Amino acid sequence: MLHSRVGRVAAICGLLAVLFALMVGLGTATPAPKMGDYPAEDALAADYDRYVGESVQVTGTVTKTEPVKIAVGYEYTANSEYHSGTLTITVRNVDKAVAEGESLQVYGTLGPDQTITAENSVRVPAMNYTAMYLVSAIAGLWTLGRLICGWRLDWQTWALCRREHRLRPIQTGLGKIREVLF
Template identity: 45%
Template sequence: MKDTPMRRLAGILLLMGFLVALMVAFGALSPNPAVGAYPEGEHLDANYNAWVGEKAALWGTVVETDPLVIEDEYGAGKSVHVELTDTSIDVPLGDRIAVYGVVEPDHTIRVLNAYPIPATNYLYMYAVSFLAGLWVLTRLVRTWRLDTQTWALEPRPNPRSWTQHLRESLTESQGSPTESRGSPRESRSSSTESRDTPTEGDDA
């Protein structure tokens, strides 16, 4: 079968469609603690008594410290409050915490494992992700090129440096100043020739 750009595009769209379908299907699965798919705040809020005695995993914000109570937010403005027991973890008010434990009656979680999530973790995650993406993009531009006829990435025979790419981009956008203004010697030479050329009145 001949490989054409249209078939490649169709294959990419088909794979992306499968990816979206799998994401939707995974999100629609019901929790099953027996296989490690633990209920979260959304499931506890919908039918708390159905999960009593089962293990659950929650991520919430500390709203009370004595007793330790967290608020697990989900959806648009929805949340569930649960009290944490059997834990000595010390988390300040307003900080986030990850909890894994057993669901007990009266909106109580018997903690099996818990750890705080500092706000700096998110900043570190976003910064590292941005720098890693920038590094990958730089490597891609330097060592690969897009063939517009076959719509395929091909390795460059001579990898380009990042400074060379910026220099060429600036040159193309601004143009060559020498070509636009001309050489000073050429300007003086042309003016001299215009003065030396006799006019018809002088010949007469």
């Protein structure tokens, strides 16, 4: 089946359909605290009063430090209407020093008037996200470079084939520059 162009296209379409079905199916799952899936930002925005007194887990950006307030973004769909925005939640009993702009993940009990009494919290300095994106970009470029230098696309069979003579990254870059200039 995967030895023909039609078979490969059918396999790719099938895998994309399964991916889409899983994305939609898992996207509609409701919180299950017994399984460690606590109500989060979207559930609180949709029906805040329903979760008052229950354990919740939210992640947001610190907007104020005395008292600690975090801004949590939400997105949900109800009655075929899309809702998005930001909730400002006051967090009590934060056991770590936090600074404005940091990300704060809080697990605790939801109280009235948009408050959470924290049982546990984790702060993530803003610089960590920059480092994460930088390392991910470098890894992605390195992987793309290895793919281009070691493999080629055979347009006749729509297959990825190993190159007989592996390209060096400098050769590849200089070859592309020559193609553009000459």
